[in-house]
Amino acid sequence: MSDATVHVQQGAAAYDLHHDGHDHDGHGHHHQSFISKYVFSMDHKTIGKQFLITGIIWAIIGGLFSVLFRLQLGFPNQTFPILETFFGHHAKGGQIQPEFYYALVTMHGTVLVFFVLTAGLSGTFANLLIPLQIGARDMASPFLNMLSYWFFVLASIIMLSSLFIETGPASGGWTMYPPLSALGQASQGSKAGADMWLISMAMFIVSSLLGGLNYISTILNMRTKGMSMTRLPLPVWAMFFTAVLGVLSFPVLLSGAILLLFDRNLGTSFYLSDIVVAGEVLPNEGGSAILYQHLFWFLGHPEVYIILLPAMGMVSEILSVNSRKPIFGYMAMLGSLFAIAILAFLVWAHHMFVTGLNPFLGSVFVLLTLLIAVPSAIKVFNWLTTLWRGNIRFTPAMLFAIGFVSLFISGGLTGIFLGNSTIDIHLHDTMFVVAHFHIVMGVASFFGMFAGVYHWFPKMFGRYLNNTLGYIHFWVTIIGAYLIFWPMHYEGLAGVPRRYLDKSIWVSFNKFASLGEMITIVSIIVFAVQLMFVFNFFYSIFKGRKVTTPNPWGANTLEWTTAINPGHGNWTGEIPEVHRWPYDYAKDGRDFIPQTEPVGENESKH
Amino acid sequence: MQTFFIVAILVLGFLITFQIAKASEYVAVIRGEERSRKQSNKINGFLLLVFLILGMIGVYYCNEKLGGKILQFGSSASNHGVLIDDMIKITLIITGIVFVITQFLLFWYCYRYQESDTRKAYFFPHNNKLEIIWTAIPAIALTVLVGFGIMYWFRITGDAPSGAMQVEVTGSQFKWEFRYPGSDNILGKKYYRNINEATNPLGQVWEDSTNKDDIYVSGEPMHLVVNKPVKLIIGAKDVIHDVGLPHFRLKMDAVPGTPTTMWFIPTKTSKQMKEETQNPEFVYEISCDQMCGQGHWSMRGEIIVETQEEFDQWMAGKKPRFLVSFPELDPSAVKDSAAAAKPLALNSGK
Numbered sequence: 001m002s003d004a005t006v007h008v009q010q011g012a013a014a015y016d017l018h019h020d021g022h023d024h025d026g027h028g029h030h031h032q033s034f035i036s037k038y039v040f041s042m043d044h045k046t047i048g049k050q051f052l053i054t055g056i057i058w059a060i061i062g063g064l065f066s067v068l069f070r071l072q073l074g075f076p077n078q079t080f081p082i083l084e085t086f087f088g089h090h091a092k093g094g095q096i097q098p099e100f101y102y103a104l105v106t107m108h109g110t111v112l113v114f115f116v117l118t119a120g121l122s123g124t125f126a127n128l129l130i131p132l133q134i135g136a137r138d139m140a141s142p143f144l145n146m147l148s149y150w151f152f153v154l155a156s157i158i159m160l161s162s163l164f165i166e167t168g169p170a171s172g173g174w175t176m177y178p179p180l181s182a183l184g185q186a187s188q189g190s191k192a193g194a195d196m197w198l199i200s201m202a203m204f205i206v207s208s209l210l211g212g213l214n215y216i217s218t219i220l221n222m223r224t225k226g227m228s229m230t231r232l233p234l235p236v237w238a239m240f241f242t243a244v245l246g247v248l249s250f251p252v253l254l255s256g257a258i259l260l261l262f263d264r265n266l267g268t269s270f271y272l273s274d275i276v277v278a279g280e281v282l283p284n285e286g287g288s289a290i291l292y293q294h295l296f297w298f299l300g301h302p303e304v305y306i307i308l309l310p311a312m313g314m315v316s317e318i319l320s321v322n323s324r325k326p327i328f329g330y331m332a333m334l335g336s337l338f339a340i341a342i343l344a345f346l347v348w349a350h351h352m353f354v355t356g357l358n359p360f361l362g363s364v365f366v367l368l369t370l371l372i373a374v375p376s377a378i379k380v381f382n383w384l385t386t387l388w389r390g391n392i393r394f395t396p397a398m399l400f401a402i403g404f405v406s407l408f409i410s411g412g413l414t415g416i417f418l419g420n421s422t423i424d425i426h427l428h429d430t431m432f433v434v435a436h437f438h439i440v441m442g443v444a445s446f447f448g449m450f451a452g453v454y455h456w457f458p459k460m461f462g463r464y465l466n467n468t469l470g471y472i473h474f475w476v477t478i479i480g481a482y483l484i485f486w487p488m489h490y491e492g493l494a495g496v497p498r499r500y501l502d503k504s505i506w507v508s509f510n511k512f513a514s515l516g517e518m519i520t521i522v523s524i525i526v527f528a529v530q531l532m533f534v535f536n537f538f539y540s541i542f543k544g545r546k547v548t549t550p551n552p553w554g555a556n557t558l559e560w561t562t563a564i565n566p567g568h569g570n571w572t573g574e575i576p577e578v579h580r581w582p583y584d585y586a587k588d589g590r591d592f593i594p595q596t597e598p599v600g601e602n603e604s605k606h
Numbered sequence: 607m608q609t610f611f612i613v614a615i616l617v618l619g620f621l622i623t624f625q626i627a628k629a630s631e632y633v634a635v636i637r638g639e640e641r642s643r644k645q646s647n648k649i650n651g652f653l654l655l656v657f658l659i660l661g662m663i664g665v666y667y668c669n670e671k672l673g674g675k676i677l678q679f680g681s682s683a684s685n686h687g688v689l690i691d692d693m694i695k696i697t698l699i700i701t702g703i704v705f706v707i708t709q710f711l712l713f714w715y716c717y718r719y720q721e722s723d724t725r726k727a728y729f730f731p732h733n734n735k736l737e738i739i740w741t742a743i744p745a746i747a748l749t750v751l752v753g754f755g756i757m758y759w760f761r762i763t764g765d766a767p768s769g770a771m772q773v774e775v776t777g778s779q780f781k782w783e784f785r786y787p788g789s790d791n792i793l794g795k796k797y798y799r800n801i802n803e804a805t806n807p808l809g810q811v812w813e814d815s816t817n818k819d820d821i822y823v824s825g826e827p828m829h830l831v832v833n834k835p836v837k838l839i840i841g842a843k844d845v846i847h848d849v850g851l852p853h854f855r856l857k858m859d860a861v862p863g864t865p866t867t868m869w870f871i872p873t874k875t876s877k878q879m880k881e882e883t884q885n886p887e888f889v890y891e892i893s894c895d896q897m898c899g900q901g902h903w904s905m906r907g908e909i910i911v912e913t914q915e916e917f918d919q920w921m922a923g924k925k926p927r928f929l930v931s932f933p934e935l936d937p938s939a940v941k942d943s944a945a946a947a948k949p950l951a952l953n954s955g956k
Contacts, residue, residue, distance in 0.1 A: 475653065
């Protein structure tokens, strides 16, 4: 009982609208046990932090996998006895075995794409920012929001356990193309590991849908007074389009995964036809292996934008705040987000130019794919113009945002090579592709995520991250990212296929040994610096410099009108009313004008 | 032991960095946060400019170092490869210009407009004219790229010339097998249930008489004739593979159950390529470019491009697979004509 009293006092700042009608003790106070506050929390801010921390754990695992397979790629002839200590027969004699190598590659991709850059990125910031920036006390359904996180945990547990089963985790690549992923005889990883991968993904999709529906309904219905759609901060718009993409495309992946489960376990032939594997003639006839690729990439391509759009939105906000200037071309930014979201659905087959696709269909997809470069270019030019004649503060968040723009340009331009079917014939599935998507989708989105973490950390925990560590983190990461992925394009232009763990037997591909070593060493350094960031993150939660002002960056958006450590419900009194768009920086000689300030009589129009 | 030292050094380096970072935070508080913030602002603004300059030098250096190792423009050994190289060239020029300009502006603006007490940010929320300009310019550039791309694409994926030679390529974990149509230039039917690695590796249907002269080749290179169009008919037995021909700049998936095709004209013999690349070891390699299991990285095939005479000579030494499977029906080996007239034996493969 005394325990409960303590919590009542601790939760004194909390204001819980969902218990307004009952359980009301006259002060807006509310019983919160440890479990309901930190574990099964329905507070969007806590759920956001849960997504972030789970994402960080996954990022360490996924990143470690890449370090392991980079060891094989950089030093194919060397043995690392320590690997055998940890991984036993998977690394017999200290050498990563092929099956294990492919399992690592598969898990690296799956974990980073789905668990880190989808759940960890949009799960974190959609949860944190949507209610705070639109002026809502919480999500439309805090309960579904909580379920969304716990389905993600469930998916995580299943995926994690698949690492420890005897035949190993799925190893057919993160795309899991059948028949390879459908036939246990074809690969160790296609035994129990593949079932677990598919079930885990199904749980993940449920999580993503619960989250996405919530984000959409919250943004559409729960904006505070005066917050019209065109006064929404750009991160919210980005999260909105992200959620729409997810809601419309993830179900298609679910259907693809379920059909694959049927083929694997119930003897159906959706994807299987005319197969003789390991000397055994299979009875399946009439299926199409290519069908899966259509279903997969119908999600898979929007997925790229599900990862990228939140980063774009946050970067737009951070660039504007730290340039002390409005984002240039707000409406054009919106329009380009919208165009990207639409086009994201119409380009999936550019992953399939060499599957024997009808050439006419291919040409349509070339046109639609390269069309995406137009809204992307608009965004880049608008970001550049936002910086132009600003008064720029280089916080770590700002540096990561600038790094994002640089990487987005570099990776976006190589997309123009690959989206063109003529060039894709040559570069398809080479290291060029690996370099391209790591820069534009992987590293760039990570930069957006880091920018977000550095920028909103004060809002999340009431403390700052250590700046010096932040600067080291940024500089090592951007230099490292370019050192790792820039030269990789050359490997691709030499025709080196991706997913080759040893190129020494190839006359055409065996000339990049020293490059491979360099890349491996740099990736280890970059990985170590990410661990330093993780340390900075957890250390600063408890010991970081305290935030002393509610609005440390001098920003206009609503989240900075809350208390330094807002309780459940976000604002202790009334929800503030909004009178203007969020980007009135440097207007009429004033550094910034918060959204809550009414428009003055003599204020200039724009 | 070595690992231990590396870990120890990493941990130590990390602790030192952390202590410095922590100390700098305290110093900042003592000296006044505003002042030290401005100082670090200057440093980072300068570093961004340095990064731009060193980055551009790095791009140049990287090209110097690795540019010679890629497949050079003009080294393509097929007619289509020339088009693909051209397309890469056009794209490289356009994207190269955009890359340099935008990266320069990005980092230059960062340096030039870093925070200063003497200047105020300029309120510049939108400008429709600018937006139209930079919507139109990329749109025009992309029209050019799409135009060339689609034109080349249709040429490459169009129908093979009627006189094209046919070769069937079949992928399976982790090898390539080839089949030539023989004198009738027709590849006989196959059915996957007939496949038997010992007696009928491709599952040919022996009742189909066009199969009887088909030549099966495995464990040795595919032979092609220089300057003669060839159409590859591509399939797979177990999982998806991909016929990757880097020197011809071509690639096509091998999908079980769904045959695919790809045609091209090899324009340089293997001998020519050996001279041109000054590499006596040179071979045309077939790489598998679609993840196909644990041996994916080693799924290697070879192609020899040679003159018609050399090809004919090689072909003359080959026996149709039908006669290999049914040696008793080989007229050159079996004198007994009665045995040759025993058609019932044909069904044994089923």
